[in-house]
Amino acid sequence: MNEWRIYQGSDEPHDGIGRLPPPPPWRDFGAGRDEVTPFDRDSPGRGRQRLPLGAAYRADDGTVEAVNTALYLRRPLLVTGDPGVGKSTLADAVARELRLGTVLRWSINSRTTLRDGLYRYDSLGRLEEAGVARHSAPADEVPERADLGRYVSLGPLGTALAPYALPRVLLIDEIDKSDIDLPNDLLDVFEEGGFDIPELARAADHQETVRVRPADGGAPVTVVRGTVQCRAFPLVILTSNGEREFPPAFLRRCVRLQLPSAVEDEDRLRAIVRAHLPGADEDADAVISAFMAHASTGELATDQLLNAVYLMTRTSPEGAPGLDRLVRLVLQHLNATAPAGT
Known part of the structure; x- marks a missing residue:
């Protein structure tokens, strides 16, 4: 210590x-x-x-x-x-x-x-009671x-x-x-x-x-x-x-x-995912890569990454949106309006 x-x-x-x-x-x-x-x-x-x-x-x-x-x-x-x-x-x-x-x-x-x-x-x-x-x-x-x-x-x-x-x-x-x-x-x-x-x-x-x-x-x-x-x-x-x-x-x-941004640090993003969703980081590579790519063109927050990883790893895959659609649903830039069609 x-x-x-x-x-x-x-x-x-x-x-x-x-x-x-x-x-x-x-x-x-x-x-x-x-x-x-x-x-x-x-x-x-x-x-x-x-x-x-x-x-x-x-x-x-x-x-x-x-x-x-x-x-x-x-x-x-x-x-x-x-x-x-x-x-x-x-x-x-x-x-x-x-x-x-x-x-x-x-x-x-x-x-x-x-x-x-x-x-x-x-x-x-106080006035009423008095x-x-x-x-x-x-x-x-x-x-x-x-x-x-x-x-x-x-x-x-x-x-x-x-x-x-x-x-x-x-x-x-x-x-x-x-x-x-x-x-x-x-x-x-x-x-x-x-x-x-x-x-x-x-x-x-x-x-x-x-x-x-x-x-x-x-x-x-x-x-x-x-x-x-x-x-x-x-x-x-x-x-x-x-x-x-x-x-x-x-x-x-x-x-x-x-506080530095974590969006360009893959190891730190993986540690954040591991801490919040134990075990999910092993299946989250594609989501983390998509998050980092999307963050290079606009502002994103790490809680958006966690939401995307949760949807990809903790919910049923049957009928679920694919990764590209998930990016449009969850990883929307914070400094811009949502793209048409989302």
């Missing part, structure tokens, strides 16, 4: 995260804080009963080194690459190998705001104050910043599709390792401690005086298809990884 490599890039879960040394002084967010939120380190997540995606991921040396650098420095990892090269699956692979529980996922679009990732506050529900309480209480009694934790739920980013003893894995998917301000808005949160919930901070004098729901449905998170503060900075993996540039202030706070 390579001692420096906490994440080994293997498919065997282990407890190597216990070897992670203390953070640099400028990235220490208070490991001595009293409150700790437990989480299930081996949970596949709600609705994820199939084989975890990370079990079939194969990381090269550059990827392994970048992940470990982000872990040591407590910095986000910005992963750029073509569609289908495994940017999102990397988060599953790290979480599975290091036994860091459910991957917290935050998918980004042009309307996404920072608050969407941090928390939600059900103000309407109105019912006032009308139902006897005239000579003061209605009991509502538990504010019932109206607050953390988003994926907010959950990742809860006071866990070990880092959670957060996937911020397709950050390049965000509004132009979101990367800069994230900087303060990444630098502080926490955030405030104003609705809880305003009520802290009469309800100092509130327990709120995390995004993964796990144990409630204890919020003190409206502040969520991490103990262990999460492993934040941000993915980008390279569709835009990011401000220098954002880039210098990230560890950056450019």
